[in-house]
Amino acid sequence: MCTHALTTRVKAALMVQPASLAAILIGTPTPLLHPPLPVRLQPPAAVHLPTVSMSTDQDETTNLNEMFHQKRILRSKVRKALKSMDLSLRSQEDNAIQSNVLEASWFKSSQRLCAYISCSALREVDTSKLLSEILQNLAKDGCAQTAKKLYVPRVEDKNSHMRMLNISSMDDLIANSMNILEPAPADGVGNLREDVMQANDPVDLFILPGLAFDRSGRRLGRGGGYYDTFLRKYQELARERNWKQPLLVALSYSLQIMDDGIIPVTLQDVLVDALVTPSGFIPISKSALERFDNGL
Ligand SMILES: Nc1nc2c(c(=O)[nH]1)N(C=O)[C@@H](CNc1ccc(C(=O)N[C@@H](CCC(=O)O)C(=O)O)cc1)CN2
Numbered sequence: 001m002c003t004h005a006l007t008t009r010v011k012a013a014l015m016v017q018p019a020s021l022a023a024i025l026i027g028t029p030t031p032l033l034h035p036p037l038p039v040r041l042q043p044p045a046a047v048h049l050p051t052v053s054m055s056t057d058q059d060e061t062t063n064l065n066e067m068f069h070q071k072r073i074l075r076s077k078v079r080k081a082l083k084s085m086d087l088s089l090r091s092q093e094d095n096a097i098q099s100n101v102l103e104a105s106w107f108k109s110s111q112r113l114c115a116y117i118s119c120s121a122l123r124e125v126d127t128s129k130l131l132s133e134i135l136q137n138l139a140k141d142g143c144a145q146t147a148k149k150l151y152v153p154r155v156e157d158k159n160s161h162m163r164m165l166n167i168s169s170m171d172d173l174i175a176n177s178m179n180i181l182e183p184a185p186a187d188g189v190g191n192l193r194e195d196v197m198q199a200n201d202p203v204d205l206f207i208l209p210g211l212a213f214d215r216s217g218r219r220l221g222r223g224g225g226y227y228d229t230f231l232r233k234y235q236e237l238a239r240e241r242n243w244k245q246p247l248l249v250a251l252s253y254s255l256q257i258m259d260d261g262i263i264p265v266t267l268q269d270v271l272v273d274a275l276v277t278p279s280g281f282i283p284i285s286k287s288a289l290e291r292f293d294n295g296l
C-alpha cells in the first residue's frame with residue numbers, strides 16, 4: 001500500500017486534526033449526538049514510510065497504535081476484575097439488570113430486536129431471562145404480528161464479519177469455536193434463517209455486550225471489531241431506507257462503567273445510546289433521552 005493511501009486511511013479513521021488527537025487519547029467527553037461514520041482502516045503494519053516530511057503521518061500512525069495498545073491494557077484490566085467479581089454480587093447484578101430491561105417501556109414496545117447470547121465463561125451480563133421472555137412470547141402468542149422477532153449474532157470469519165440471524169427457540173443454537181452459542185445458517189429442515197440485513201422491517205432495539213462503557217456512550221468491545229462493523233452497516237441501511245435508527249443499549253455490571261477519559265476511542269467505534277446497569281437506565285444520546293422523558 002502506498003504511503004499516501006495509508007495516511008488517508010489513518011486520518012479517516014482518526015477523523016481529527018493532529019491538534020485534537022490528544023483529546024481523543026485522553027478521552028474528552030463526546031457530544032451526545034453520534035459522530036459521522038468513520039472508515040474502517042487496515043492494520044498499517046506492512047507499510048514502509050518515507051523518511052522525509054512524514055513525521056506528522058508517522059505520529060498519527062504511532063498514536064493510533066498506541067490507542068489500540070491502551071485498549072488492550074484496559075481490556076485485560078476489566079477481564080481480571082470480572083474474573084474476581086464475587087459470585088453472589090454477579091448474580092444479583094445479572095438479575096437487577098435483566099429486571100430493569102424487562103420493565104422498561106422501550107423494551108416492552110420493541111418489535112424486532114438484536115440481542116447477544118451471553119457467555120458465562122466470558123463473564124458477560126446474563127441475557128438468558130431476556131431471551132426466554134422474548135422467545136416465550138413468540139411461542140405463546142403464535143401471532144407473528146404482535147410477538148417480538150429476535151436476531152442473534154453469528155460470526156462468519158475473523159475479518160470482523162458477523163451476521164444477525166433470526167431464531168425462534170434456544171434449540172436453534174449450537175456452540176461455536178469460541179464456545180458462544182450461535183445459530184446455524186439454516187434451520188433443521190434446511191430453510192435459510194432470515195438475515196437482519198435482508199429483512200423488510202427495521203430493528204428497533206440492539207442489546208449489546210462489551211467489556212467497558214462510560215456515560216458518554218463509549219464502548220470497549222472484545223477487540224474483534226465485529227459489533228462496530230455490523231452497527232455501522234446497519235445504521236447505513238436504516239439511513240438508506242429512511243428507517244428510524246435502532247436504539248443501541250449496552251448491559252453493564254457496575255464495575256464495567258468507567259469515568260470519562262478512560263476508554264480510548266477512534267471514530268470507528270460506534271457510540272451506544274444508553275446503558276442498563278443494576279441501578280437503572282442511563283440515557284446518553286438525544287434519542288434515548290427523548291424515549292426516557294416520554295416514558296418510552
Ligand atoms: N456473547 C457474545 N457473542 C458475540 C460477541 C460477544 O462479545 N459476546 N461478539 C462480539 O464481538 C462476537 C464474537 N466476538 C468475540 C470476540 C472475542 C471473544 C473472546 O473469547 N475473547 C477472549 C480473549 C481472546 C483473546 O484475546 O485471544 C476474552 O475476551 O476473554 C469472543 C467473541 C459475536 N458474538
Ligand SMILES: Nc1ncnc2c1ncn2[C@@H]1O[C@H](COP(=O)(O)OP(=O)(O)OP(=O)(O)O)[C@@H](O)[C@H]1O
Pocket residue numbers: 041042043044064065068071160219220221222223224225226227228229269
Ligand atoms: N494498531 C492497529 N491499527 C489499526 N487497526 C487495528 C489495530 N489494532 C487492531 N486493529 C483493528 O481494529 C479492530 C478492533 O477494533 P476495536 O479494538 O475498537 O474493537 P472493539 O472495541 O472490540 O469492537 P467490537 O466491539 O466491535 O468488537 C479490529 O478489526 C482490528 O483488526
